[in-house]
Amino acid sequence: MSGTAEEPIHAKRSGKLWQPARNLMQRASARCRSAVDTLTSGRTKIENARAVADAAIANATAAHERLRAALEILPQGIVFLDDEGRYILWNQKYADIYKRSADLFKVGVRLEDTLRIGVARGDYPEAKGNEEAWIKERLELLYNPRGPHEQNLSDGRCILIEERRTSDGGVIGLRMDITALKQREASFRLLFDDNPVPMFVLHRDTQAFLAANAAAQAHYGYSRAKLLAMNLNDLRIEHDELVEDGETPFASEVVTSKHTTSDGRVIEVVAFSRRLDYEGMPAILLAVIDITERKQAEARIAYMAHHDALTELPNRVLFRQHMGDALAQRDRTGGFVGVLCIDLDNFKLVNDTLGHPIGDRLLQDVAQRIKRVTRQRDMAARLGGDEFAVLVPETKSPQELAILAQRLIDAVSEPYMVEGHALTVGTTIGIAVAPTDGEDADRLLRNADMALYRGKSDGKSTFRFFEQEMDAKAQARRQLEADLRFAVANDSLEVHYQPLVDLTNNDVIGFEALLRWPHATRGYVPPSEFVPLAEETGMITALGNFVLRRACADAVAWPSHIKLAVNLSPMQFRVGNVFANVKNALALSGLQPDRLDLEITESVLLDRTDQVIAHLHALRALGVRISMDDFGTGYSSLSYLRAFPFDKIKIDRSFVRDLPNNRHTLAIVRAILGLASGLDMKVVAEGIETQADLACLAAEGCKEGQGFYFSEARPQAEVIKLLEEKQRRVA
Ligand code: C2E
Ligand code: MG
Numbered sequence: 001m002s003g004t005a006e007e008p009i010h011a012k013r014s015g016k017l018w019q020p021a022r023n024l025m026q027r028a029s030a031r032c033r034s035a036v037d038t039l040t041s042g043r044t045k046i047e048n049a050r051a052v053a054d055a056a057i058a059n060a061t062a063a064h065e066r067l068r069a070a071l072e073i074l075p076q077g078i079v080f081l082d083d084e085g086r087y088i089l090w091n092q093k094y095a096d097i098y099k100r101s102a103d104l105f106k107v108g109v110r111l112e113d114t115l116r117i118g119v120a121r122g123d124y125p126e127a128k129g130n131e132e133a134w135i136k137e138r139l140e141l142l143y144n145p146r147g148p149h150e151q152n153l154s155d156g157r158c159i160l161i162e163e164r165r166t167s168d169g170g171v172i173g174l175r176m177d178i179t180a181l182k183q184r185e186a187s188f189r190l191l192f193d194d195n196p197v198p199m200f201v202l203h204r205d206t207q208a209f210l211a212a213n214a215a216a217q218a219h220y221g222y223s224r225a226k227l228l229a230m231n232l233n234d235l236r237i238e239h240d241e242l243v244e245d246g247e248t249p250f251a252s253e254v255v256t257s258k259h260t261t262s263d264g265r266v267i268e269v270v271a272f273s274r275r276l277d278y279e280g281m282p283a284i285l286l287a288v289i290d291i292t293e294r295k296q297a298e299a300r301i302a303y304m305a306h307h308d309a310l311t312e313l314p315n316r317v318l319f320r321q322h323m324g325d326a327l328a329q330r331d332r333t334g335g336f337v338g339v340l341c342i343d344l345d346n347f348k349l350v351n352d353t354l355g356h357p358i359g360d361r362l363l364q365d366v367a368q369r370i371k372r373v374t375r376q377r378d379m380a381a382r383l384g385g386d387e388f389a390v391l392v393p394e395t396k397s398p399q400e401l402a403i404l405a406q407r408l409i410d411a412v413s414e415p416y417m418v419e420g421h422a423l424t425v426g427t428t429i430g431i432a433v434a435p436t437d438g439e440d441a442d443r444l445l446r447n448a449d450m451a452l453y454r455g456k457s458d459g460k461s462t463f464r465f466f467e468q469e470m471d472a473k474a475q476a477r478r479q480l481e482a483d484l485r486f487a488v489a490n491d492s493l494e495v496h497y498q499p500l501v502d503l504t505n506n507d508v509i510g511f512e513a514l515l516r517w518p519h520a521t522r523g524y525v526p527p528s529e530f531v532p533l534a535e536e537t538g539m540i541t542a543l544g545n546f547v548l549r550r551a552c553a554d555a556v557a558w559p560s561h562i563k564l565a566v567n568l569s570p571m572q573f574r575v576g577n578v579f580a581n582v583k584n585a586l587a588l589s590g591l592q593p594d595r596l597d598l599e600i601t602e603s604v605l606l607d608r609t610d611q612v613i614a615h616l617h618a619l620r621a622l623g624v625r626i627s628m629d630d631f632g633t634g635y636s637s638l639s640y641l642r643a644f645p646f647d648k649i650k651i652d653r654s655f656v657r658d659l660p661n662n663r664h665t666l667a668i669v670r671a672i673l674g675l676a677s678g679l680d681m682k683v684v685a686e687g688i689e690t691q692a693d694l695a696c697l698a699a700e701g702c703k704e705g706q707g708f709y710f711s712e713a714r715p716q717a718e719v720i721k722l723l724e725e726k727q728r729r730v731a
């Protein structure tokens with residue numbers, strides 16, 4: 001800056017003053033001359049003239065200073081050159097812009113010379129390689145300006161140059177540092193052109209596209225040229241009103257619209273827009289996000305939340321919603337709403353024997369048939385597993401529901417062909433009707449379910465309407481459950497023992513432990529009633545444990561050759577550690593393991609996992625024996641006999657009953673005896689009630705048996721007495 005501050009002095013010495021100053025000077029010297037002319041007229045005149053000249057010079061100097069001050073205020077760099085291209089005057093901003101050459105700027109120095117030095121030093125990257133040509137072109141522009149042009153400096157800055165010739169042949173030049181502007185432009189290009197999001201710039205008034213990035217071209221399938229000939233309305237087929245966030249001036253507007261692409265596809269988009277000036281025009285920057293797939297996914301998710309994936313039928317959630325709608329409608333219009341709960345009979349068997357994939361296919365086919373039978377305005381749904389339901393939103397009489405139920409049973413019961421397997425499956429239906437059986441969805445479903453269970457226990461493949469009395473049954477069942485919990489907690493269950501007899505000599509060789517529940521008001525509740533209840537409610541683990549411990553403890557009091565048999569429920573293999581429980585019962589009582597027989601039914605092996613088999617082997621490794629109970633009543637007994645080498649088979653009493661008079665059961669008993677002898681297993685016949693039963697079995701070679709003929713189950717005290725009597729008789 002100090003060099004510039006000296007400037008007026010340089011300028012005065014070289015006589016190269018700014019035009020107005022020069023004019024002042026000329027006028028001043030003219031006055032001087034006239035003063036000299038009048039010199040002769042007297043000394044006073046001379047002195048007057050000098051004063052005038054001094055004042056003129058002072059004026060000129062002040063004008064120059066004002067000009068300089070004005071130039072310094074300018075935001076641009078400014079330079080004045082004379083008609084030979086020599087520096088006359090420049091401001092500090094100019095010196096700052098060319099800070100690398102600022103030391104060269106002197107009044108009277110030629111711009112061409114400073115330019116050459118700068119080029120030689122590499123200040124102008126564009127000159128590199130053809131310095132002379134570049135300098136020539138630059139000078140050509142200097143003297144014949146053709147509008148603004150840009151100049152890059154080696155430190156990365158970009159300068160906008162604007163030059164104009166002056167009337168005296170000199171040049172006024174303006175310099176503006178546009179580096180920041182250029183960078184903004186470059187980053188806009190980068191963000192716009194290379195952005196993966198489709199973007200447009202459109203005219204704010206005409207909506208004509210002024211620019212479209214590569215992503216926009218690709219997404220919409222139009223070339224840039226095509227797009228630039230279009231406007232936003234050519235793409236848009238439907239759109240929301242602009243939702244303007246008026247809070248801040250920079251807030252963007254967000255709208256969802258439907259657009260079409262060049263191939264006619266309709267896409268759903270969210271468009272973000274923001275105002276900007278684009279090449280001097282009022283414009284809008286529009287970024288477009290295609291949400292077509294997201295919308296489809298959302299729709300799919302909503303569908304999946306309301307439909308069953310396997311059968312595509314509505315699920316419980318949607319079914320409940322529609323029930324609610326139908327019941328609300330019925331409140332207004334009257335009539336009946338029917339709900340049919342549908343459950344397949346023995347579906348588990350298909351799953352267990354043929355595998356889940358076949359079970360799934362069967363469910364799909366069943367769903368199709370249920371759908372086919374229901375009318376358009378009825379709704380078929382899958383509530384879970386093999387449970388389906390049909391909602392009949394308006395019906396004039398419950399009789400229509402009975403007809404529909406029978407048609408459903410008939411349709412579902414027709415044979416199926418699934419992957420080469422011919423299958424049949426029955427179905428049972430429970431029906432509840434609003435308003436008679438309840439007026440809200442929950443109660444109706446519960447009551448339809450109750451009717452369904454009644455149908456099941458009445459022999460399946462049938463339908464039942466709900467009746468109030470069923471509710472009473474269900475309540476009784478809940479009461480029984482509570483009583484059983486109480487009995488277990490208060491240790492009021494008993495274990496009785498039924499003798500096992502050697503049929504060759506009628507000697508008692510063991511006892512089977514059987515649970516007895518003395519109920520305060522109902523007398524003895526049979527195990528067939530409370531064991532399944534205990535299995536359903538999970539109480540069976542505690543119950544089973546109790547029987548094991550009590551029976552082992554009781555058996556220790558018997559003579560050592562008398563064996564003990566204890567029944568194990570399949571549930572004890574699924575939950576609870578049956579192995580540890582048996583081991584503990586033996587340890588606590590001190591009973592020799594080889595005196596204990598564990599009776600299991602085929603259903604233990606129904607879900608025949610390696611784990612169950614491993615349990616059985618581990619139990620036998622303890623020294624206890626394993627019997628198969630109720631043989632012949634299950635599904636595929638023979639394969640179970642191969643799955644585990646049982647010690648004993650107990651022929652179910654249904655084969656023993658009527659044995660002497662029935663050729664067929666006799667044939668079966670004979671076959672079982674032959675099978676067991678081939679497999680080295682012992683056989684016990686259950687349910688011997690008469691001398692004739694006994695004689696027949698003995699004749700067939702059956703060596704062990706139990707039944708009312710010998711004794712029913714008795715309490716421990718009676719067992720002890722019986723054993724003592726036997727002992728005495730032998731003695
Ligand atoms: P189960 O293991 O087959 O027991 C034999 C059942 O046949 C007993 O019925 C017994 O009283 C009955 N019975 C014995 N001889 C005759 C006869 O000559 N004629 C007739 N009609 N029946 C006879 P109960 O005691 O009612 O037990 C029924 C079932 O309950 C048992 O069948 C068993 O599966 C289950 N159960 C009983 N106690 C227990 C237990 O402690 N644990 C488990 N898991 N189940 C048990
Ligand atoms: Mg048994």
Ligand code: MG
Nearest residue numbers: 629630650686
């Ligand atoms: Mg049995």
